[in-house]
C-alpha cells in the first residue's frame with residue numbers, strides 16, 4: 731500500500747468539503763467532543779465527498795462507527811488501540827494506522843500488524859498537549875529501519891518548509907493540521923503542499 735505524501739488532518743466535514751476538491755488524496759477526520767449523531771453525519775458526508783474525489787478517508791478514534799458506516803481506514807492511538815477490538819476491525823476489512831511515540835509503543839503497534847505507523851511529534855506542536863519531547867528528524871530514520879516496508883507517517887509541527895527533510899529521512903507521508911487550518915489562506919496552502927510533495931508522490 732502506498733500513502734500519499736500529503737496527509738491532511740481536519741476536524742470537520744466542512745473542512746473536507748472545502749479542501750478535498752483541490753486534489754487532496756489522503757485525509758483524516760479527527761473530531762473530538764461531538765455527540766454520536768453528529769459524528770455519524772460527519773463521517774458519512776465525508777465518505778461521500780472523498781469517494782467523489784478519489785480521496786482516501788481515514789477516521790480517527792471512532793472504529794465502531796467506522797465499521798458500522800462502512801469506512802475502510804481508521805487511525806488509532808495507543809490508548810484507543812488498547813480498548814479496540816482489532817479483530818473486529820480486521821473482519822470488517824478496515825485498514826489500520828497506529829500512533830507511536832517511543833520504543834514500547836512501536837513494539838505494541840507492530841504486534842497489531844498495522845497498515846502504517848505514525849511517529850510524532852517530530853517538531854513541537856501547538857495542537858494538543860504532548861507528553862513526549864519532539865522526536866527530531868533523525869528519529870524518523872531510526873523508525874524507518876524498524877518498520878521496514880511498512881509506510882511511516884511523520885506528524886507534529888510539520889510545514890511545507892519542513893516536509894522534504896521528513897521524506898528524506900524515510901517518512902512516506904507528512905500529516906498536517908495547523909499549517910493548513912490556521913493559515914490565513916488554507917486553500918492556497920493546500921495547493922502549495924500538493925505541489926511541494928509532487929516529487930514524492
Ligand SMILES: Cc1ncc(COP(=O)(O)OP(=O)(O)O)c(N)n1
Pocket residue numbers: 758760790791805806807808810827828829848849850858883885905
Ligand atoms: C497520522 C496520525 N498520527 C498520530 C495521531 C494521534 O493519534 P492519538 O495518539 O490517538 O491522538 P488523537 O489524534 O486521537 O488526539 C493521529 N491522529 N494521526
Ligand SMILES: Cc1nc(C(=O)O)sc1CCOP(=O)(O)O
Pocket residue numbers: 829830831849850851852854855856857858860885886887888905906907908909
Ligand atoms: C494529533 C497529533 N498527534 C501527534 C502525535 O505525535 O501523535 S502530533 C499531533 C498534532 C499534529 O498537528 P500539527 O500539524 O498542528 O502539529
Ligand SMILES: [Mg+2]
Pocket residue numbers: 790791805806807810
Ligand atoms: Mg486517538
